[in-house]
Amino acid sequence: MKNYINSFFKQIFMVHSDKRRKCLGNNASRSFIAGCLMCDSLYVKANGELPCWDDVGEELILRTIDEQAIQKEQQLFDFPAIVEIRRAFLEGRVPYPHFCLKCAVRRHGTVTSLHPKTIRVLHIEPSYLCQLACPQCIEPKLRLHLKKPPYNMSLSFYNALLQQLYQEGIFTIRLVHFEGRGEPLLNKNLGKMIRCTKEIYPDAFTKVTSHGNFPFKSWMLDSGLDLLRLSVDGAFEQSYTKYRVGGKLQKVLDLMRAIRDKKRSFKSHLRVEWKYILFEWNDSDEEIREAAHLADELEVDLSFCLTHSPGKSKRFQTMDALRDALATLAPRASRSMTFNLKESSDADIGHLVAEHSEALLLSALKNFRSGDIQAGKAFLVEALTFDPGLQSAEIEVDAKNPVEAHLHQILSNAKYPSTLSALANIQLVLGGLPAAEQLFRGYLSLAPNAPDRTKVEQKLIELSMVNQSNSVSQGRCPWLYLLISHLRCFKT
Secondary structure, three states: OHHHHHHHHHHHHOOOOOHHHHHOOOOOOOOOEEOOHHHOOEEEOOOOEEEOOOOHHHHOEEEEOOOOOOOOOOOOOOOHHHHHHHHHHHOOOOOOHHHHOOOOOOOOOEEOOOOOOEEEEEEEOOEOOOOOOOOOOOOHHHHHHHOOOOOEOOHHHHHHHHHHHHHOOOOEEEEEEEOOOOOHHHOOOHHHHHHHHHHHOOOOEEEEEEOOOOOOOOHHHHOOOOEEEEEOOOOOHHHHHHHOOOOOHHHHHHHHHHHHHHHHHHOOOOEEEEEEEOEOOOOOHHHHHHHHHHHHHHOOEEEEEEOOOOOEOOOOOOHHHHHHHHHHHOOOOEEEEOHHHOOHHHOOOHHHHHHHHHHHHHHHHHHHHHOOHHHHHHHHHHHHOOOOOOOOOOOOOOOOOHHHHOHHHHHHHOOOHHHHHHHHHHHHHHOOHHHHHHHHHHHHHHOOOOOOHHHHHHHHHHHHHHHHHHHHHOOOOHHHHHHHHOOOOOOO
16 A cells, blocks of 8 residues: 555656665755655744644654754754655655645645755744634644643744754745744744844744734834734624634734834834635625725735635635636735645745735835835835845945846846836836836746736837937927826836
């Protein structure tokens, strides 16, 4: 049976067994082979357990560490069990067939080496405790019987963990996600943990997922947190509490409102995402419209999520159906799905960072439009640090037009299409029309199948006419101003 299962997975992953891959090390071939998140990520629970990811792998504890032993025992990212996971996928096997067959993340990742030096996701469980009783989660009364303490990760443990990873030569962590089987905000040191992350790994993208039934804390805006995702499954109290048992919708809305009101005084670039899981009791037109209205008022990014869980929406069973409905009900909302429904291409964290970068660029655009040039420049420069092709670029905030000053570098190295499209719209506001034309062309080059390609091509025709006229006339005429005024900025 075991041989049959392994043969079955070879066909799924479309990889060929190659015994020579057993010898692969840091100089391994860079060809991409299907694997899972655990091939280049790490999940650490509040009590020091390292499970095989946050799905069925929760039952498979690869090892347990404690603060005193962290720097005295085997490496954190290259211990035997995790190396064997990488080796199995490199050889076309699955490491734990009994678990892998049922795991939602088994196709979401690639493996290139037995000893990678970059962590894609460092998944941290700050707290195993939770005061809510959501139907698909652990019952509160059972929590203390299922796991041994400690139930909250200590700051000293987390700091030692990061220090050890850095000493092992792990100099890059792409995403640190504070989540788990408990509620992260129950750990009183969460803000300090985020600061610690930014001190050791300043380029890491930090994300907290919470149910949000808490008052505002200043660390939410001054710790360096990049994204706060709040799970709020309903816009009306009755439907919200049907799943978030023990929670109060008004508490979460008050938290969103407080963050909105205090962001400017803190000069924070925190992005707040409202994750709205669609169930059969919260998917009406009326409730979706209300959620969209609240999201606009509270200045948060609304994302509707399809789920595989019991009670899932019968109205929206495909992403296409959801897209068509949101086009009129909540046109600014985005769509997502739980891991069990995702294809491997949907699971990469790149889209998350790209969305954050785009959100910062949109904030820059708003500030430029309102005349706050300095704030616009600050948002712009920070946004570019999240594009992997521009992270090492030294974009000067003091430059009169930072985009024009570094245009060649941006066009040559930007990796996210949304970076170029957003910068093009900013140039339209600043009057940098030649740069806008080049940026739009770069956008289409990076995203040849962009859904707004026709609109962008029409905009390019208009820009080309204006720029050619400019070069001939050696200056702008009144009719040119009229034409420029008709160039609308649009979000891609």
